[in-house]
Amino acid sequence: MGLQQPDQQLAITTARAVLGTLIQAGIRDLVISPGSRSAPLAYAAAEAEFAGLLRVHVRIDERSAAFMALGLAQSTATPVALAATSGTAIGQMLPAVMEANHTSTPLLVLSADRPDELHGTGASQSTKQKALFGDHVRVALNVPAGRQAGTCVEQALEALQGTGLFPAGPVQLNLQFRDPLIPAENESIGHQYWARIQPGIWPAAGDALSAAAPAAGLPLRRTVVVAGHGAGAQAQAFAQELGLPLFAEPSSNARFSAHAITHYRPLIAVGAQRIERVVLFGRPTLSRPVAKLLADPRIQSAIWQSAPVAWYEAGRRRETPISQWNELQEFAGTAPSGWLAAWQELDARAQGLRGDLKRDGAINGLDVAEAIWERQPDVLLLGSSNIVRDFDLAARPGAADQATVYANRGLAGIDGTISTALGLAVGSGRRTVAVMGDITFAHDASALSWTPGEPRPQLDVVVYNDAGGAIFSTLEHGAVDGSGRYANAVERLFATPQQFDIQCLAKAYGWQYERATTKAELKNLLEQTGGSQAALDRGTRVEGSPAGR
Numbered sequence: 001m002g003l004q005q006p007d008q009q010l011a012i013t014t015a016r017a018v019l020g021t022l023i024q025a026g027i028r029d030l031v032i033s034p035g036s037r038s039a040p041l042a043y044a045a046a047e048a049e050f051a052g053l054l055r056v057h058v059r060i061d062e063r064s065a066a067f068m069a070l071g072l073a074q075s076t077a078t079p080v081a082l083a084a085t086s087g088t089a090i091g092q093m094l095p096a097v098m099e100a101n102h103t104s105t106p107l108l109v110l111s112a113d114r115p116d117e118l119h120g121t122g123a124s125q126s127t128k129q130k131a132l133f134g135d136h137v138r139v140a141l142n143v144p145a146g147r148q149a150g151t152c153v154e155q156a157l158e159a160l161q162g163t164g165l166f167p168a169g170p171v172q173l174n175l176q177f178r179d180p181l182i183p184a185e186n187e188s189i190g191h192q193y194w195a196r197i198q199p200g201i202w203p204a205a206g207d208a209l210s211a212a213a214p215a216a217g218l219p220l221r222r223t224v225v226v227a228g229h230g231a232g233a234q235a236q237a238f239a240q241e242l243g244l245p246l247f248a249e250p251s252s253n254a255r256f257s258a259h260a261i262t263h264y265r266p267l268i269a270v271g272a273q274r275i276e277r278v279v280l281f282g283r284p285t286l287s288r289p290v291a292k293l294l295a296d297p298r299i300q301s302a303i304w305q306s307a308p309v310a311w312y313e314a315g316r317r318r319e320t321p322i323s324q325w326n327e328l329q330e331f332a333g334t335a336p337s338g339w340l341a342a343w344q345e346l347d348a349r350a351q352g353l354r355g356d357l358k359r360d361g362a363i364n365g366l367d368v369a370e371a372i373w374e375r376q377p378d379v380l381l382l383g384s385s386n387i388v389r390d391f392d393l394a395a396r397p398g399a400a401d402q403a404t405v406y407a408n409r410g411l412a413g414i415d416g417t418i419s420t421a422l423g424l425a426v427g428s429g430r431r432t433v434a435v436m437g438d439i440t441f442a443h444d445a446s447a448l449s450w451t452p453g454e455p456r457p458q459l460d461v462v463v464y465n466d467a468g469g470a471i472f473s474t475l476e477h478g479a480v481d482g483s484g485r486y487a488n489a490v491e492r493l494f495a496t497p498q499q500f501d502i503q504c505l506a507k508a509y510g511w512q513y514e515r516a517t518t519k520a521e522l523k524n525l526l527e528q529t530g531g532s533q534a535a536l537d538r539g540t541r542v543e544g545s546p547a548g549r
Contacts, residue, residue: 020197108173225247236260277299420434445509
């Protein structure tokens with residue numbers, strides 16, 4: 001092999017240095033998939049885990065691994081490292097990296113790579129991956145084979161955390177490894193390197209503002225507060241301070257208290273003419289009525305932005321950005337007498353009308369949402385398309401915030417939903433319920449596979465089987481389908497109904513399967529699981545007819 005040059009350290013030495021620095025910075029979790037070029041990271045991770053310094057999670061599919069890392073990072077509020085071998089393995093991570101970009105989730109992709117001398121030679125699994133993720137990462141850094149990684153790792157950690165100008169988000173650290181890829185013959189899993197590594201604590205995000213009395217002399221204004229995805233409890237606190245109605249999406253984690261209006265989406269059309277101003281927290285993702293409200297030139301709007309965000313570019317939205325709490329209070333004003341009560345009365349009427357609707361007994365999406373929301377699991381993940389919108393219509397706000405609600409609303413895709421739920425359940429250590437449609441379930445069904453020896457979280461997966469992508473019937477495509485002008489094109493090309501057997505899939509992957517056809521049956525199933533399952537062993541299928549949608 002020849003003598004090692006002073007600046008040409010071994011691959012395993014580089015891997016230990018990288019993981020050691022991450023641990024000292026406060027990173028505790030690494031999700032990894034099998035591969036040869038990433039072997040130095042795998043061996044170093046095994047050593048760090050043996051020393052009690054790192055939690056290693058193994059996924060055989062890199063796409064699933066990436067979304068699991070996404071859920072882990074969101075539930076722990078700490079960056080998560082994600083490692084895989086070179087080639088298509090790294091490309092499999094792109095959907096999760098894109099979601100992390102738009103949700104400011106700190107993922108550190110450790111992409112193992114061939115050394116430069118093998119690129120362009122036709123060497124197996126070699127491709128141009130040093131900057132594969134393009135604009136979807138805050139920074140892409142490359143460590144040439146044999147070189148020290150210290151400076152690049154420090155830059156990666158800074159970018160993960162974000163700055164005053166840029167939000168936190170995903171980072172790629174490309175590590176080029178040259179043979180040998182395994183530890184020396186005299187080394188073992190109890191390598192002495194880890195004895196000198198002291199785990200650090202990742203800096204916590206800034207404390208959320210707590211409720212405070214509004215400034216004196218605020219003008220009376222008919223203002224509403226819109227809480228989009230990720231708004232947080234401060235949106236509710238703001239509405240309560242000023243006596244304003246609150247229109248909160250389920251994944252805003254602000255949908256509680258008497259200020260939250262359950263049926264705000266249909267009621268906007270009734271009360272929009274009286275609304276003078278809108279204050280926006282978080283990202284609005286679900287509702288065309290809300291989008292229309294925010295675009296109304298008659299209505300002044302502002303967005304609370306105390307820190308940089310990743311989901312929109314400066315100057316591209318019409319809301320006025322405000323970063324000072326007192327300025328936001330001045331913009332909104334306080335509610336005139338009867339303003340909140342009028343919305344609450346409309347909401348109560350809408351609830352009564354829903355209760356009067358005749359039900360045929362078959363379960364539908366609103367039933368699913370009501371049953372699960374009433375059960376208030378510790379952690380709730382809502383799939384995209386119709387599911388999250390059913391919760392938006394049916395989830396009645398409680399007196400206080402209880403469940404922590406997540407949803408992949410950065411790009412609102414159906415990718416990796418089960419894998420994200422796994423990450424949330426593992427990261428939180430709490431009972432987690434994930435709700436999704438059948439197409440979303442099918443898209444990530446292989447994530448049900450669980451590697452023997454991995455700690456198993458408490459997770460229930462509820463699948464609403466409505467025979468395909470039912471959301472398209474609620475969009476413009478529904479009118480095209482109804483006209484008959486395109487024969488069965490909408491059903492075939494958009495709804496894409498499937499005939500797979502969910503029960504057989506559950507059994508194949510070692511999950512328990514239950515079927516509910518009524519709201520009462522679903523509630524009973526949720527009571528039975530009740531967080532007592534210490535193993536990932538229960539999958540729940542909820543099957544409803546398309547007519548119920």
